[in-house]
Amino acid sequence: MTETRRITDVATLKAMGHPLRVRLYGDLYMRGTATASQLAESLDDGTAVSLVSYHLRKLAEHGLIEEAPAESGRDGRERWWRPAQESLRIDGADFRGSPEGAAAHTALSRIIYEQRREHYLRFVEQRSGWSEAWQDASDASDFHARLTAGELKELTEELHAVIKRYAEQGRAAEAAGDSEGRETAVVHLYGFPFRP
Structure with a gap:
């Protein structure tokens, strides 16, 4: 696994630029490893395992995720996935010279923002369920x-x-x-x- 991968090609940027793929990549990043079945279950919206598997394969085609090495105790019939790098870097400067690249970067930026917004709103709605220490430690500054x-x-x-x-x-x-x-x-x- 590499430390940081900088996405500089439009094809990979476009492959990442799908709301479900961004969500799946984020879930894998948080879990470390998971199967398509586990990821589909965590979506909690009825998304079919076959659709999750399709999107995972698309991420893998572009080297964003990879099969996780087999560990003892795992069911060998299911594929386990993990991020192929510790972090991703996507810099708008890499796509300035390409209208297609700039549009793909803008689209992906919007998807990422919407998912970050959802994460924060989930915390706001569930804030009272966290301990006072965590409520006091949280921050929303401008x-x-x-x-x-x-x-x-x-x-x-x-x-x-x-x-x-x-x-x-x-x-x-x-x-x-x-x-x-x-x-x-x-x-x-x-x-x-x-x-x-």
Whole structure:
């Protein structure tokens, strides 16, 4: 498994640009490994396993996911899947020269935003079911700053480094057996110019 994959070709961008594929990739990323049956069940909307399998194969054709190595105790009749990389990077600059690529990047960005929005709204609706500690730790902030493009890029890189450091600390703690009280924390960042 590679650490980070940067998607630079339009074909892979378009393959990823389907709402169900983005959802399946995200679910695999969270679980680590899963079968088509498990992923279909987690969708909780009646999506057929055969349709999930089709979309998983499309993601695999573009190297976004791969078959997970067999582990003892698993049913060998089902295919297990995992992300083929620890993270994906999709940079709009890679598609500026191509109208088709720019359109595919915009479409995928909208799908990703909608799914992130759904995640946050699910938390808002279920907030009272979380402990007070988790409710107090959650955040929804909005900042406005007068910056240059270079300053915004530097700010983004610093925020990414901080989040990555905390994620690595969490993985190391869990690997050492310290999993009590740990949940998956989702942090969405958007930084963009805006003219009111």
